[in-house]
Amino acid sequence: MSELRNQPEFIELTEVVDREEHEFADMAARHFKARAKMALENDTLRASFRGASDFLMAKRRSVFPDEEMLQALRDRGEAARQRSLQDLPDLLELLEQNLIANGIQVHWAETAQQANQIIHDIMVANNARSVVKGKSMVSEEIELNHYLEARGIECLESDMGEYLVQLAKEAPSHIVMPVIHKNKQQIARLMHTRATTPDGEAVPYSEDVDDLIGNARAILRQKFRQADVGISGVNMAIAETGTLLLVENEGNGRMSTTVPPVHIAITGIEKVVRSLSDVPELLTLLPRSATGQIITTYVNMISGPRKAEEPDGPEQVHLVLLDNGRSKMFNHPDLKPTLQCIRCGACMNHCPVYARIGGHAYGSTYPGPIGQVVTPQLDSSGGLGVHADMVNACSLNGACGEACPVRIPLPDLIRKLRAEANAPVTVQHDGKPHVNGSGSHRSLAESLIWQGWSQLHRHSALYRLTTTAITKGRVLMPSKLSPWTNTRVMPKPAASSLHQLAKKAGVPSSAADIKTAQTPDATDNREGKS
Amino acid sequence: MISAKSNILGRLRKGQSVQATAASRHELPTLPRLPKDQWKASFMELMSANHADIVETTEAGWQQALVSELGSRQIGNLVVASRAENLPLIEQLPRQLSGLTVTVFDQAVEAGADTAMRSTLFQQAEAGLSYASAALAETGSLALVTGPQEPRTLSLVPPLSIVVVRESTLLSGVAELFEHSFDKQQGQLLPTNLVLVSGPSKTADIQQTLAYGAHGPKSLLILWVNDLHAESVG
Amino acid sequence: MSQLAGAPRRPYPPAPQRIYLMGTCLVDSFYPQAGMDAIQFFQQLGIEVIFPQAQTCCGQPAWNSGYEAEARAVARQQLRAFAEDIPVVVMMGSCTGMMHHEYPRLFAGEPEEQAACGLAKRTYEFSEFLIRILNVGFHDIGKTNLSGVDSPVIKVALHTSCSTRRGMGLAAEHQALVDRLPGVQRVEPERVTECCGFGGTFAVKQADISAAMAHDKAMAMAATGADLMTSADCGCLMNISGTMQLLEQQGQCQAMPVKHLATLVWEAAQSSRVVVQEGEA
């Protein structure tokens, strides 16, 4: 133990870091609304997300200078993804066939549990004790780290952001930039108090980003060298060539897939494309939409384990294909576009709700708009019964849909999920595919309100009577109508409704009325339709 | 898990009739590619913006350029692959630069006592020498085709990655690379690992602040061999 | 006169002689004068305005909340109220979006599908109708601007709702309309494209998040220092102005009065000569 660790400053900083860990755990244990409120009240968090959103939106804009080109690219991105989905089962079989021909072993998992077990079995067969992981949101989705750690296997995240999140004992708050919620000072404290250099020392305190990255680099290099297994995600799987394509900037993806003797890749079944010709457009869109880069530092295309004559590379490569609800999404007529996603994160970068509550408030692996859409549909998530509140946390402003490189109509899907959550029994049993938890949030009170509202607005006489009553009764209107008026001054209805004013002014109510009414400036012979 | 596979595929086949793709989606024309006269400028601009160091040289002069770069950067240990082009270098470099050790990556990383090759790579190596199969103008990328002549870790583990690339291999972009070199119908297969490199490794994970040398090389040195207009370069 | 950026997103007919006016439920109860201003404006131009007393609400609140059947029943009433083949001018962008984009989906496979598609095609947002179909211009008749020296220019902060901007793609039309008003200087708040946090029932169901968004929008709006704020979406107007007023009470900013775009247009029409098909032969 180094002396550094006995210093009072060190102990003080440790307490701060521990407190942040507890705050995270505390938040995670609550319901959506409480989590959102906690996030809204945390100024540091708010500043981190606001700054990151502004930065990422500006960066994306800078790499799409030409609006027409952007829209042309989005057309092609959407088309490429839809083509792939059109032939999904065939492409998966073709992929498997070509991967096997290339020497890559293929495993199919219907559930998170199966995927974890497959990976663990591979580890056991190889006598593996340690894992180094490249970035993989699917591995977060199945909570692989917990599964393996419970079985005595060390799992180390190697993406800088993921590594820091793991040190903090938190979860990623963004699918592309996992530690976006912490500022430099927080990360400096974290590295100082929790990281250990290869010599077993504490890392000296520094807020300098180059220092912080340099220290993490030194620690992780050792791990890459020693790990028994490398685990990674996949950005695209190319069926015709049997290739796994990964994009990244740090080099940890290449390290994880290259240095350990066994590489296990895990991906959702939707990530397959037919051929190399499907790649360029998606590869043009992905980094531009994600981080505003023209291309990532590395595009890593793996088409097999090490050959006999090659001096390095893994001896085994495995691919785990995960369903976990995806084949159900494939069967839902309205929600199928969920599967077009290339996980760029642009929707969360552009979401005004995400910018304010951040990723953790969603309480799911995938936050932001795509998280709201995909989470309730994952088998492992508990469905709408657990996540309906998240689906309501959207003003349907459309910023996400406008940013999405593959034109997923995210607001439409969110609206559809609300309908699923509120579905009446008749709809739940109409024989069509439904989301897990369909109807679970139909409340008698709310459905009665909407039925009443609907009755009111489908009968115009009743409607006019009510608006008259509202406008007449404006003096009686309460000036407080929580929750609207907690943060706003109550608007007062006008003295007379437009219906009344128009009637009083003799504005025709139908084309037939015009025959009798004369408009002041109508000099020519207008012919009415009636 | 055979049943998992058939269950998944069964559900997908059932869903294939749902929400068909509009036919027009198949007929979008391909987007224009960068005109050839802008290729080199684009490559140079993007690579420089991504913090790569580029030395323009010639077919006759690149080995000498390599020597002077190694010298000025005070590189003490260079790893090279086992390939014909490297044979003269392996012999001459240590003679031209006293204090330079050249290690040939000609055995498996695990080979040697205490996996000597891996130790060299991770501990002693200060630079690795690679050769790009192509350069891509639209993204500013180098295509590395791995194999015995280009081990995967050679361009990844040492802190300085040096890549020799010839101007004659410049292409518009990744689409052309695939059509040009990896057309399966023509029997052109992908290597076990095709890597596009567009700068030294980096991260912006900490408060969106860019830092170079995340896990891979801290620097990328490109020796740009001007094999098309040899006369114009001194 | 400002040039219009971008090509139109949909085909437009020539200026009609007769229109329907869809007031929308929020205008009906909270901004009825804006509806009357629009009616008088069109009448002054010699356009016959029909205001069906049978109209109620486009159905969007239920639709966005996931109550599809309830929304459909209400939408059906609008199909009846606006049954004849006459263009419909809608006083709010979000209701326009509902009728233009969502009605065809709402009635897909229903007996009224054809009627819904027909209505969708002839539904236009207020500024869209003025700019793209009437192409109005406001010519100086020397009423407000006699000497040209101290012309009273008012600073107007424009809020284009998300449904108008993204749903309908009419941000340019909104700006153009304000820019064409004489004696008006258009300003826009920082992060102009960001949602104000209204979102219908979102403001009630997720009140804390909505309030945080409204707070930021209100502060940005106040920071423009404009004399008044305008929009063609009353939900946003009520949200932003209500928040601004409360913040003013708390001493955090200075609130400004709000007016629907139609009111500004009608006021401009009092002090200038309105020309239809501006700049055309």
Ligand code: SF4
């Ligand atoms: S939904 Fe669209 S924007 Fe969001 S992560 Fe997926 S591809 Fe990117």
